[in-house]
Amino acid sequence: MKKKSLVIVESPTKAKTIGKILGEDFSVVSSMGHIIDLPQKKLGVEIEKDFAPEYVTLSGRQKVLTELKKEAKGKTAVYVATDPDREGEAIGWQIKERILKDANILRVTFHEITPSAVKEAFKHPREFDTKMVEAQVGRRILDRIMGYFLSPLLWKKIARGLSAGRVQSVALRLIIEREREIQKFVPREYWEMEAELAKGNDKFLAKLDKIDSQKAEIGKKEEADDLCGDIKGKQFVVSEIKKSEKKRYAEPPFITSTMQQDAFNKLRFNANKTMSVAQGLYEGIDIGQDNPVGLITYMRTDSPRVAPEAINEVRSFIARSFGKEYVPEKPNYYKVKKLAQEAHEAIRPTFVSRHPDSLKTFLTPDQHKLYELIYNRFLASQMKPALYAVTSVTINAGKYQFNATGSTLTFSGFTAAYNRNGEDEETEKDKAKKNVIPALAKGDILELLRLLPSQHFTKPAGRYSDSSLIKALEEDGVGRPSTYAPIIYTLILRDYVRRIKGYLNPTELGFMVCDLLVEYFPKIIDIKFTAAMEEELDEIEEGTLGRLKVLQDFYTPFKASLDFAQANIKKEVITTDEVCAKCGKPMIIKWGRRGKFLSCSGFPECKNSKSITTGVKCPQEGCGGELIERRSVRGFFYGCSNFPKCRFTARTLPESKE
Numbered sequence: 068m069k070k071k072s073l074v075i076v077e078s079p080t081k082a083k084t085i086g087k088i089l090g091e092d093f094s095v096v097s098s099m100g101h102i103i104d105l106p107q108k109k110l111g112v113e114i115e116k117d118f119a120p121e122y123v124t125l126s127g128r129q130k131v132l133t134e135l136k137k138e139a140k141g142k143t144a145v146y147v148a149t150d151p152d153r154e155g156e157a158i159g160w161q162i163k164e165r166i167l168k169d170a171n172i173l174r175v176t177f178h179e180i181t182p183s184a185v186k187e188a189f190k191h192p193r194e195f196d197t198k199m200v201e202a203q204v205g206r207r208i209l210d211r212i213m214g215y216f217l218s219p220l221l222w223k224k225i226a227r228g229l230s231a232g233r234v235q236s237v238a239l240r241l242i243i244e245r246e247r248e249i250q251k252f253v254p255r256e257y258w259e260m261e262a263e264l265a266k267g268n269d270k271f272l273a274k275l276d277k278i279d280s281q282k283a284e285i286g287k288k289e290e291a292d293d294l295c296g297d298i299k300g301k302q303f304v305v306s307e308i309k310k311s312e313k314k315r316y317a318e319p320p321f322i323t324s325t326m327q328q329d330a331f332n333k334l335r336f337n338a339n340k341t342m343s344v345a346q347g348l349y350e351g352i353d354i355g356q357d358n359p360v361g362l363i364t365y366m367r368t369d370s371p372r373v374a375p376e377a378i379n380e381v382r383s384f385i386a387r388s389f390g391k392e393y394v395p396e397k398p399n400y401y402k403v404k405k406l407a408q409e410a411h412e413a414i415r416p417t418f419v420s421r422h423p424d425s426l427k428t429f430l431t432p433d434q435h436k437l438y439e440l441i442y443n444r445f446l447a448s449q450m451k452p453a454l455y456a457v458t459s460v461t462i463n464a465g466k467y468q469f470n471a472t473g474s475t476l477t478f479s480g481f482t483a484a485y486n487r488n489g490e491d492e493e494t495e496k497d498k499a500k501k502n503v504i505p506a507l508a509k510g511d512i513l514e515l516l517r518l519l520p521s522q523h524f525t526k527p528a529g530r531y532s533d534s535s536l537i538k539a540l541e542e543d544g545v546g547r548p549s550t551y552a553p554i555i556y557t558l559i560l561r562d563y564v565r566r567i568k569g570y571l572n573p574t575e576l577g578f579m580v581c582d583l584l585v586e587y588f589p590k591i592i593d594i595k596f597t598a599a600m601e602e603e604l605d606e607i608e609e610g611t612l613g614r615l616k617v618l619q620d621f622y623t624p625f626k627a628s629l630d631f632a633q634a635n636i637k638k639e640v641i642t643t644d645e646v647c648a649k650c651g652k653p654m655i656i657k658w659g660r661r662g663k664f665l666s667c668s669g670f671p672e673c674k675n676s677k678s679i680t681t682g683v684k685c686p687q688e689g690c691g692g693e694l695i696e697r698r699s700v701r702g703f704f705y706g707c708s709n710f711p712k713c714r715f716t717a718r719t720l721p722e723s724k725e
């Protein structure tokens with residue numbers, strides 16, 4: 068036995084990267100994720116005994132645990148190097164508790180898996196942070212209590228097999244409330260009027276702003292036509308010119324939420340995909356040298372802080388690649404949110420000298436795109452602001468006042484590395500940039516080339532995308548770096564929400580589940596209440612609040628609602644216009660393990676049931692079946708009515724225009 072120390076991490080890739088870095092004196096093994104958790108088939112929390120959790124070895128994980136115990140024997144030291152956040156701390160703590168309770172097992176943390184960071188971390192192992200573990204255990208118990216008691220209520224009222232999570236339900240409520248706003252929205256027509264003007268050969272656009280010093284408001288086509296007739300005869304005179312310089316500052320380097328938002332806006336990655344690609348980059352990639360290496364820092368974080376060494380490195384890199392004029396006098400500093408603490412650093416490349424282009428052959432296309440995004444955003448965050456020369460012109464034509472604004476980039480600053488806007492969001496500023504205002508002087512008379520009236524309608528707030536939902540959750544204080552992606556994933560898996568063309572559409576089932584929760588548990592799925600619970604969990608980690616207090620604050624109102632709901636909830640029946648072919652009674656909608664279907668209301672006397680077809684033909688040639696909604700453990704999909712003869716499946720309807 069040559070090995071001296073054992074290191075336990077949670078993933079095989081990470082084990083491989085760290086093993087190479089630490090060398091022969093260490094044996095690095097993976098726990099393959101969670102080994103210990105609350106039991107799967109019962110509550111596992113003794114409510115009367117101060118909510119004592121009953122942790123067990125997960126079924127199927129006994130072998131891994133035995134293996135770890137065997138490995139730990141005879142080692143001079145055992146280190147737990149799971150991820151540097153609450154969950155990592157808790158996974159590690161439980162492994163320690165189960166392996167060798169009395170052995171000296173120490174915790175090692177690092178935010179990047181690079182030789183220098185890992186070696187440095189192993190020089191400073193520490194005891195486990197029990198406050199951090201407490202916060203995670205508290206969260207787990209809260210979630211378990213809610214899920215365990217709510218599921219049977221959903222089964223009683225809607226269908227078996229449904230479940231509801233604590234934070235997911237709040238997210239679902241946001242999505243449902245937005246959908247209702249959209250349904251209720253009545254669009255209002257309005258018109259805008261632009262004038263294409265010229266001075267000599269130079270043309271530009273100006274917009275009608277005021278009529279008789281009042282804000283111009285045009286409601287209908289007839290009004291716009293009348294205005295066109297009246298404006299045409301007027302003389303256009305420049306009455307005011309304002310020139311100014313505008314600065315646009317770079318955004319902070321990525322934290323989990325902003326990375327997920329930008330990856331959606333720019334790359335169309337959903338939150339789950341972003342996190343799994345980022346994990347690969349973090350855990351280590353073989354980049355053609357002898358060792359795999361972590362290319363980015365830890366991807367679950369809500370702190371924009373950057374290590375001083377990394378700031379020095381990026382500043383000299385910017386000076387070399389873009390020029391000294393792009394480097395601000397002092398490093399850009401970004402404020403850390405009060406509650407930011409799950410981890411301690413922004414998401415950034417571990418070495419700025421590893422340019423995305425140089426790694427292209429070692430990365431998958433998705434890894435390359437995300438790495439490039441993280442890389443450029445980090446560079447930009449330490450660059451000077453972009454400068455624009457802005458010209459605003461006021462033009463009078465009789466009682467009509469037009470405005471024109473144009474801006475030109477005079478210094479690219481951080482935009483040389485990164486531009487925030489996604490392809491789909493052209494801002495007013497972008498439009499203004501394209502409108503080049505010629506040199507004008509006060510009193511100049513302009514030629515009116517044409518008037519451009521345009522019709523518009525007010526729009527309701529859009530449906531949430533992964534990006535805007537994460538933004539909303541973060542602003543409301545509900546999500547945490549480790550929860551944004553699982554929240555959306557779970558809602559889709561349960562078919563409460565479907566992602567169509569990138570937007571989150573609630574299903575009928577989603578409406579029913581949400582309405583039940585809002586009716587019977589208004590306080591528990593209140594955003595402010597949930598945000599307060601999240602804050603209390605943070606306070607456990609700070610050591611200012613005990614776990615028991617937090618659990619009681621939750622359980623008291625929850626139990627009151629629960630008792631009422633258990634006594635009052637009744638089965639909800641959704642009747643359809645369809646009539647049973649066997650007995651003539653109306654058919655009702657039911658949800659089963661494989662999804663929604665029609666069942667005879669005469670059940671159990673009449674056992675007739677049928678699938679609900681979408682009316683869309685199966686695209687498989689010669690099949691002639693129709694597509695029907697189905698559910699599996701992997702979530703919702705469309706399958707063919709001729710299954711199992713035809714095995715066609717799709718995530719979205721092939722002919723759907725949505």
Ligand SMILES: [Zn+2]
Nearest residue numbers: 647650667673
């Ligand atoms: Zn029937």
Ligand SMILES: [Zn+2]
Nearest residue numbers: 685690707713
């Ligand atoms: Zn088919």
